Amino acid sequence: MRKIFAILILGIVIVTTACADNDVITRNLNELPAPARTILKQQFAHTKVSYIKIDKDWFKSTTYDVQLVNGTEVSFDSKGDWTEVDGKRSEVPAFFIPKEIKKQVNEMFPGEKITKIEKDSRKYEVELTNDVELKFDRKFNIREID
Template sequence: MKKLIMAILLIMATASAAHAAFDKYTIDRSNLPQAAQDILQEYFPKAKVSMIKIDKHLLKKTDYDVKLVNGTKIEFNNAGKWTSVDCKTREVPQGLIMKPIRNYLKKNFNDEKVVKIEKKSWGYELELSDGVELKFNLLGQFKSMSMDD
């Protein structure tokens, strides 16, 4: 039994060490897929990159985590499409929010700004500047609301 536990621990430690070896850090935008470079150029043209983490997974595709000097964090998938944009206290660029969601926000939360948006398999999750979290389906239809505690 002890040998089995030791073997499992050894395998886990080896896998963790190997996983860390796949990560790469840079500040060079050219290491990103072209689609990610285009998004940065269009929506964050003056922002400077403080770090790009290229996260290669053993069984999954590569993810890219970009941190800008102003604190904004953007996550991209292997194809260079954004999966998460966290602008902290700044507003997420309107062009990253689909039109039906923008229309809903204008009608119901006109005084608040979107500070974070995440693209999930089931739809979109947004965080507003007042701490309200909103969920929308893939078509941009409102699904639910919750308050940040």
């Protein structure tokens, strides 16, 4: 029984070590895919990068989290497509917001700004200055309001 328990513990330790975090922290913009560099240069030309966290996952592709000195965070997938922009209470640049979402937010919540937007293959999620969260499908229909 002890041997089985010891082997089980050893297996857990090996799996945990093998799946250890493979993050790289850098400030070198050249570590980003070209489309990500282009987006940062166009949308945040006057804001410096604080750091870039590169997450090389064993089972998924690489992701990039860029922290800007003004507090804004921008996440990119392995191709350099943005997946999330978090303004940390500041408005997200219009470039990231589909016009259909912007229109609905302006109609339903006049005066509120989008401070965070996240997208994946099936949906968009936005957070407003009043902390309301909206979830949209890919056709920009609202599916949930929190």
